Amino acid sequence: MSEALSILDKDKAVKLVSGNKKLADDLLAMFIKELPDYKLIIKKEFLNNNKDVLRNIIHKIHGGLRYLGAPALLEIISQTDIEFDDLSDEQLETNISQIYLEVDRILELEKYNQS
Secondary structure (H helix, E strand, O other): OOOOOOOOOHHHHHHHOOOOHHHHHHHHHHHHHHHHHHHHHHHHHHHOOOHHHHHHHHHHHHHHHOOOOOHHHHHHHHHHHHHHHHOOHHHHHHHHHHHHHHHHHHHHHHHHHHO
């Protein structure tokens, strides 16, 4: 994981939705609102070793991230989604830990921006 990737890149988000700032802001707000639920689902399904549901939720998040400016989370989610079937349990656990970290960074940044 590259430390140089930013948590959020709002300019990139606007570009990803053809310059529509309001749409970019709305999509990002909706995604951030869902992040705690995504994190809980990932944790539950990983702990229950339910890899089919885990794969599906990671794939869903990956799809949503394609239209948002969250480069660091996109990188680890993309890697996990693409390589899911080839990851050892240990590698999957490492990736999920990194996903948690990036989700927490986004939520903390958002909390900071709202205060």
